[in-house]
Amino acid sequence: LEDFMRYFVEYVQGAVSGFSRRLIDYAVGAGGLAKKAQELLQRPDIEKHLLRPAARYVHLSRVRLLDKEFRPWRPLGHSGISIDDHSLSKAYMPALCAAFDPSAAGGLWDETGRPLIDEAGHGTV
Secondary structure (H helix, E strand, C coil): CHHHHHHHHHHHHHHCCHHHHHHHHHHHCCCHHHHHHHHHHHCHHHHHHHHHHHHHHCCCCCCEEEECCCCCCCCCCHHHCCHHHHCHHHHHHHHHHHHHCCCCCCEEEECCCCECECCCCCECC
């Protein structure tokens, strides 16, 4: 989560102009947006209501990977995080279509690397 917060701050800072960035940093106070994100993660209520419960559910969740080829996602480091990968029209739908199209480069895997769609474009589950 800390890696994601660092990534998110960098993403926001990169998406706004220099003037807007200075304005945002001024509005959030000393240390700017990066410091506020770090302070947010250290708040007791965030620990109690977000971080600790999330740790309990990690073993219950199932991750599916849509991509051109399988790549392990754990541990999810800073380099593996990309908000741009979560666009429905520009990322998810094209990747899902490619996964079912035998002539396209793409697939759908579970988190262990097991393919969920075969070479003919049929589900395996």
